[in-house]
Amino acid sequence: MFVPLQIWPNDTFFHEIDKVKLLLGILYGIVILALFISAVNAVFLRDVMYIWLSGIFICFFLYLGGIKGVAFQALWPNSLYWQKISIPFFMNMSVAFGFLYCRAYINLRVLSLKLDLSIKVLAALAFATSLLCFIIEYEYIISISTIVTMLSQVICLSIGLYSWYKGNTAARLLICM
Numbered sequence: 001m002f003v004p005l006q007i008w009p010n011d012t013f014f015h016e017i018d019k020v021k022l023l024l025g026i027l028y029g030i031v032i033l034a035l036f037i038s039a040v041n042a043v044f045l046r047d048v049m050y051i052w053l054s055g056i057f058i059c060f061f062l063y064l065g066g067i068k069g070v071a072f073q074a075l076w077p078n079s080l081y082w083q084k085i086s087i088p089f090f091m092n093m094s095v096a097f098g099f100l101y102c103r104a105y106i107n108l109r110v111l112s113l114k115l116d117l118s119i120k121v122l123a124a125l126a127f128a129t130s131l132l133c134f135i136i137e138y139e140y141i142i143s144i145s146t147i148v149t150m151l152s153q154v155i156c157l158s159i160g161l162y163s164w165y166k167g168n169t170a171a172r173l174l175i176c177m
Contacts, residue, residue, distance in 0.1 A: 024068060031061045049104035055097035063090035088145040089133045095152045096126035102156040105174055106163045115159060122155065 008016070035057035042050035065071030066086040076082050100123050102108075108116035129148055133141050156174070163171035 024070065027064070028061065028070075031057055031064070035061065047104075049101060052097050052101035052104055056094055056101060059090045059094040059097060063087060063094060066090060084138050085133045088138070088141045089130050091145045091149055092126050092130035092133070095149055096123045096130065098152060098156065099123035099126060102159060102174065106159060106168065106171055108159070108163075111163055111166060111168065115162075119155075119159070122152070126152070 035054055038050045038053040038057060041047065042054055062071055062075075063086075065075070066083065069083075071086065072083045076086075099119050103116060103119045103123070108119060126148060129141075129144060132144075136144070160171045160175040164175065
């Protein structure tokens, strides 16, 4: 196996690490700000849609932290097992909250009861898949989680297009997100 190694002169490696940490801090700050705004909206508007959106932001934040290793360093430094499990766990939890948010935003109960039921089932399956992370080996569950995530995006996009076709002009915002 060929691994290209590079020798960094003097302190340039540390400067590069500082740049990466700054960019990650900005990204995490944006996600935390979005979480805060959606949580405030959930409390003051008393709309369940913002609770699902807050769930997406929390799980996405923890997923990003798991991918970059920041969550391991800051939140669970003594648990290698949880670090391994956290990535597919939060990935599937994000998908489940995403389905519930899509259902609430599109107002599927009014549009189609069959689609509403199918999204509820898919959200339950995503929650179940997140629990399977504790049972199934990492190499299998990460593949399953990746497929579930990709399919969820296609399904939510399709439902948004269908809703927009049926006259729901707010659905175009869901499609553009």
